[in-house]
Amino acid sequence: MKLQVLAIQSVFCACIVAVCSTKVCSYYGEQRYAAPQSSLSNCSWFSDSACCRRTEVTSVLGGMYKINKASQECKNRLNYMMCYFCSPNQMDWYDENRVIICSDFCEETFKVCNTATYNNEPLLKGFETASEFCKAQSFHMIEGTQNCFNFDPNVFDTGGQSLSSFLFVFVSFLLCVFVIH
Incomplete structure (x- = not known):
């Protein structure tokens, strides 16, 4: 009987984790x-939990033009910016088709992209402000860091998974232990 209760509680915890992570x-x-999603060529940091599929990444980013004279930080930021459609946190900052x-x-x-060029022309040519640049990318810019798409510099570190993924799994585990007892 005790083994059956433990099995039911384990299934219950698995369901809680599945629902909370959806x-x-x-x-x-x-x-x-x-x-x-395995094999995300350009947005690989979202592999553990991605909204996009490999074919979509290839379709969108496969035809991207080569940017020259860009720092690594610029390349990372532009790459991250272009991978917004893969983020599992879209529901926090994608609204009204923007x-x-x-x-x-x-x-x-x-x-950081002020020296980058495309076809021997400044990448930022024609944009006087960051707001103009982001608006041209169909982004709506807001102040603050809540409920908006933000850069995560940790995805370009070689340290592995992000702390937030680890914390989610750890808290889910603690919740299951608490429910079982």
């Missing part, structure tokens, strides 16, 4: 949920 991919509508981007992300990207 994230709607609002860019794609209410029918798609974030899921593990990406709501954090002003710091946009402004810092604009700043």
Whole structure:
């Protein structure tokens, strides 16, 4: 009997973890949920929980033009910016068919990409401000860091998974232990 109760509690905990980790991919509508995706060529940091599929990444980023004279930080920021459609956190900052981007992300990207060129022309030619640049990318810029798409510099570190993923698993484990006892 005790073994059956333990089995039921384990299934209950697994269901809690599954429900809590389900994230709607609002860019794609209410029918798609974030899921593990292997072989994401350009947005690999979202592999554990991605809203996009490999074919979508290839379609969107495969035809990107080569940017020259860009620092590694600029390349990382632009790459991250272009992978917004893979983020499992879309429901926090994708609204009314637009990406709501954090002003710091946009402004810092604009700043670090000032030397980048495309076809021997400045990448930022024609944009006087970060706001103009992000608006041209169809992003809506807001102040602050809440409920907006923000750059995560940790995804370009070689340290592995992000702390937030670890914390989610750890808290879920603690919740299950608490429920079982």
